[in-house]
Amino acid sequence: MTFFLLFHVKQNKMFNSRYDVIVVGGGHAGAEAAASSANLGAKTLLVTMNLQTIGQMSCNPAMGGIAKGQIVREIDAMGGYSGVVSDLTAIQFKMLNKSKGPAMWSPRVQSDRAQFALKWRELLEKTPNLDFYQDMVVGLIVEKIKLKELLLALEIRFILNLLF
Numbered sequence: 001m002t003f004f005l006l007f008h009v010k011q012n013k014m015f016n017s018r019y020d021v022i023v024v025g026g027g028h029a030g031a032e033a034a035a036s037s038a039n040l041g042a043k044t045l046l047v048t049m050n051l052q053t054i055g056q057m058s059c060n061p062a063m064g065g066i067a068k069g070q071i072v073r074e075i076d077a078m079g080g081y082s083g084v085v086s087d088l089t090a091i092q093f094k095m096l097n098k099s100k101g102p103a104m105w106s107p108r109v110q111s112d113r114a115q116f117a118l119k120w121r122e123l124l125e126k127t128p129n130l131d132f133y134q135d136m137v138v139g140l141i142v143e144k145i146k147l148k149e150l151l152l153a154l155e156i157r158f159i160l161n162l163l164f
């Protein structure tokens with residue numbers, strides 16, 4: 001469950017900065033969203049429940065397969081990190097479904113699970129414009145269809161100014 005919020009953050013106890021984009025959740029989708037947002041020049045905050053599990057793979061340490069394999073290549077063509085991290089931590093590359101027609105072929109890499117998460121974290125930490133915060137988002141305050149505040153479990157409150 002990853003969702004992306006576009007707003008400015010006003011002052012609170014921990015941060016004085018303003019953010020253009022806040023990404024909630026540091027799974028594969030959130031890590032990629034945070035990287036692309038920051039690399040596009042937006043001041044970005046990644047809020048996730050556990051900073052140790054950013055980009056963590058599931059029990060099957062693989063990237064790819066039908067649909068996801070194609071998406072990872074498309075993300076790679078657009079300058080994303082998923083393919084880069086997969087290559088850097090790869091144990092085995094395989095094109096699945098070769099016995100079927102080309103429409104069914106799907107690239108998949110098996111990676112070192114621990115190295116994969118470490119490499120993601122390393123690349124994100126080197127990305128300019130990107131800050132991290134560990135906590136659980138427990139609520140959003142919306143007024144007149146505009147998002148005003150992001151509430152975190154530790155009672156940190158980001159007050160928001162919408163960009164549009």
Ligand SMILES: Cc1cc2nc3c(=O)[nH]c(=O)nc-3n(C[C@H](O)[C@H](O)[C@H](O)COP(=O)(O)OP(=O)(O)OC[C@H]3O[C@@H](n4cnc5c(N)ncnc54)[C@H](O)[C@@H]3O)c2cc1C
Nearest residue numbers: 001025026027028029030048049058060062063064136137
């Ligand atoms: C059994 C299994 C096998 C799989 N095999 C493969 C495979 O072979 N190849 C492949 O490519 N993919 C595989 N996947 C899929 C892969 O794991 C998912 O595609 C990927 O992890 C999804 O990433 P995500 O970012 O969408 O979500 P998640 O990885 O679920 O990340 C969500 C993140 O959001 C954080 N979060 C959630 N709620 C909040 C909140 N309120 N506040 C703050 N943070 C929050 C969570 O802590 C988590 O870090 C498999 C998945 C499973 C379960």
